[in-house]
Amino acid sequence: MTSIRPPTDHKPAQVVVIISNGPGELTTWVKPLVESLHNQLAMRPCEKFARISLRLVLVPCPNATGNEQKAAESWNKFETITSAKNFWNLIFNPKKYGFWPNQGVVVFLGGDQFWSVLLSARLKYKNITYAEWKARWPFWNDRIAAMSPQVKQLLPKKLKQRCVVVGDLMADLQKEAKNNNPLPKGKWIAILPGSKKAKLSVGIPFFLEVADHLLREVPFCNFIIPIAPTTSIKEIIYFSGLNNPISKQYNSKIKNIEQATGKLPWKKLITNQETKIYLIEEHPAHEFISQCDLALTTIGANTAELGALGTPMIVVVPTQHLHVMEAWDGLLGIIARLPILKWFLGLLIGLWRLRKRNYMAWPNISAKKMIVPERIGKINPIEIAIEAKGWLSSPKRLKGQKEDLRALRGEEGAITKMTEEIINLLEN
Template sequence: MANGPGELTTWVRPLAERLHAMLPLRPRVPDAPSSLELVLVPCPNATGHEHGAARPWHQFDRIVPAAQFWRLLIQPRRYGVWPRRGVVVFLGGDQFWTVLLSARLGYRHVTYAEWVARWPQWNDRIAAMSEAVRDQLPRRYRERCRVVGDLMADLSSFASHDDPLPDGEWIALLPGSKRAKLSVGMPFFLETADRLARRRPGVRFLLPVAPTTSVAELLHYSGPENPIARCYRTAVEGVDGEELVTAAGTRIRLLQRHPAHGPLSQCTLALTTVGANTAELGALAVPMIVVVPTQHLEVMQAWDGGFGLLARLPGFRRIIGVLLTVWRLRNNGLMAWPNISAGRRVVPERVGAITPDDIASEANMWLEAPERLAAQREELRALRGQPGAVAALADEVRQQLPRALGSA
C-alpha cells in the first residue's frame, strides 16, 4: 500500500524489484501461484495518477487506484479473487489504512515506519527506519520492531550510469508534480534557467518529467493558460525532440524515463521544490537549493499537513496562506527532508518573496565554489546511512508469508 509519487518511486519500486528477485510472483512469473499487488490509498499529497505511473513497471498483477480504495475495503471480491493468506505492506499514506485492509482481507501486515509507528498494537511487524522509531514504542511492542534502516539509502544502488549524460555542468530542475506546485514551479524555474544560462553560457539543464505528469502538462503551466506564468519574464518556444526550448534560447533536456536516479546523480546541482524529491536528491547525494516562492498563495495548497488541507478550502485559502507564510518565516521551520533528518540546515532553503534572479545568482555562487558543493555532497552522504534497508524489509515481508512461499 502506498500513496504519492515520491513513495512509489523511492520505496515501492525498489521493494517490489527485490521481492520479485526473491520469490516467484506474478506478473513476472505468469504461472506463479502468488502475486504482487499494489493498492493506492486516499491522500491529499497524491496526484490521482499514481496507478498509471506504476503500470508500465510490470511489477504488479493488479493495481487498485486510490479512488477505488473504499469500494475495495467494502467489497474486495469486486476486484477479483484474493488469496486466503497474504501480507499487506505499508509504504506511505495513513498507516491506519494498512490496519483496515489487512483486517478486512484477514492478512498479516508489515508497517514501514519512517518517523513513528502509530498503531503498534495492531501491527504484526514494524520495520523502523531508525532506533529512534523503536525507542518511541511502548516496551511491550518493541519485540515486534526491527530497525531496517532508511529505504532511501538504497537509491544509489539503483542509480544506473549505463546512460551517462553528455559532458557538461548539469543542473537539475524539479518543479514538482502536483498542479499547485507546477503552476508556480514551471514559470519560476524556466526564468531561473534563462538567467543562469546568461551568467554561465556553458551550463546545461535536465528536467525529469514526473511519472504522474506529462510534457503537455508542463507546457500548459509554462504558457499563458497559467495566470502565474504572466508574472515571469519567460516563455516556451516549443519542444525540439527531447528538449524544451525557451524563447530566450535556453535548452532544457526532458527526461521521461522513470525513475531518473542515474541521470540525476550525475548533476552538479539541483533546484527543487519541497517534497519527497528533496529526500530523493539527498539519498543520491546531489547538492540542492530548495525553493518556495511564497508570493503566490496558491503554492500553499501543495504543502503537507493540516495547514495545507485548510489552505485548499474556499475562503480559508488566503487567510491560511498568509498565516502559514508568517509562521514558516518567523520560526525558520525546516522543510527539506535532509534538513529535517539532520535537525539543522544542510541544504539551503529559500522561502519567501524570492525571484528567479535571486536563485540564479545563488546557484551561480555555488557553482563557482566547487569545494562548497563537495562539502554539501559529503554531508548528504553522511546523512544517508548504510544501504541494505530494502533487503531487510523484503526479508521481513517474506517471514510473514505462508511457509511454502516464504522459503521459495
C-alpha cells in the same frame, strides 16, 4: 473455439498487497522493493500461475497527483492495481476486486498508516509497516520495519520485539544509480518543479525563468528536467503557457520542443531566451540526477530522493502564489486554506521555523539542522539564479553539501532486509 479456463488450483494461495499513495513513494520505495520481491519470489503477474499474487492498493492522499495508477501500470509488476477512489469500495466489498486467498501480507509504503491497518484487518492478513519516523499503530502491526533505531526506541517496551531496523529504503538509490551513461563535460543542473498540478503551476514558470537567468550568469551550463512518472511533457507545456495564470507573471516561455538529436537521447525544451533544457522521460532518472552538480527543487519527497542520491540542492518555495498552495502538503497547505491567516503565510512560517527550529526539506528534517538551503518567501527567480551561481562557483561548498547528504543516509541493504521480512511473514 471455446476458451479453456485454468483449474481452480491455479488461483493464488497468498497475496502481497502494497499500500502506497504519492509519486515520491512509488518511485523511491515501491518500485525497488517490488523488483526485489519479484527477484526473490515467483509472483504474479510475472509468473502467470505462481502461488503468490502481488497487488497494489493506492490510498486516499492529498499529496497524490491522480496519475499514480497509470505510472504503476507501466511497470507490469502487479496483478491488480486498485485506485485511491476505489479504496473504500475495496474495504466494504473486497470480492468485487478479485479473489482474495486466506493468507496474505499487507505492506505499508506510503500514505496514512491507518489505511494499511484497516485493510489488513478487513482481509485478515498480516501487516508490516515501514516506519520512517514513527509507527503510529504498533499494537495492530505484526511487524514494524524501522528506518532507524530511534523509531524502535519510541515503541512501548513490550512491542519492541515486533520491530526490526531495516534502514533507509532510499539508501540504495546511490548504488543503483550506476553511471553507465556519463553526462558530457560541463556544469549540469537538475530542475525538479514537482509532480502535482499545484506545484507545477508555480514551479514550471518560476524555474524556467531561473534557468534563463542562470545561463546568462554561468554560460555553457546544462539543464535537465526529469519528467515525473505522474506527469508529462504535455503538462510541462501547459503550465508554461497563458492558460496558467501564474505563467503570465514571468517572462520566460517555451518556444518549442525539439526531438532528440546528437549523443543525448532526450527531447529538448527551448525557451524564448534560447535556453536549452533536456527532458528525461525514462523512470527513474537517478543515474543522471546523481551526476548533476546542483538541483533546484521545491519541497516534497524529491528532497529526500536528491538527498539519497547525494545531489546538492537549493530548495525553493515562492510564497507569492498563495492561491495555488491550498493543494500543497504540510504546514503550507494548512495555512493556505485558512481564509485570513494565509495572507500572513510568510510571517507565520518564519515565526514557526524560528520557534520550533523546524525545516521543510527532508535532509534538514532528518539532520535537525540546515544541510541544504531553503529559500521560502516572495522570491525572485534572479535571486535563485545568483545563489545557484555562487554554489556552482564553489566546488568545495558543493562537495561539503554532498558529504553532509551522504552522511545522513543509512547503510545500504534496506530493500533486501525489507524483502526478507515480507517473505518471513508469508512463510510463518
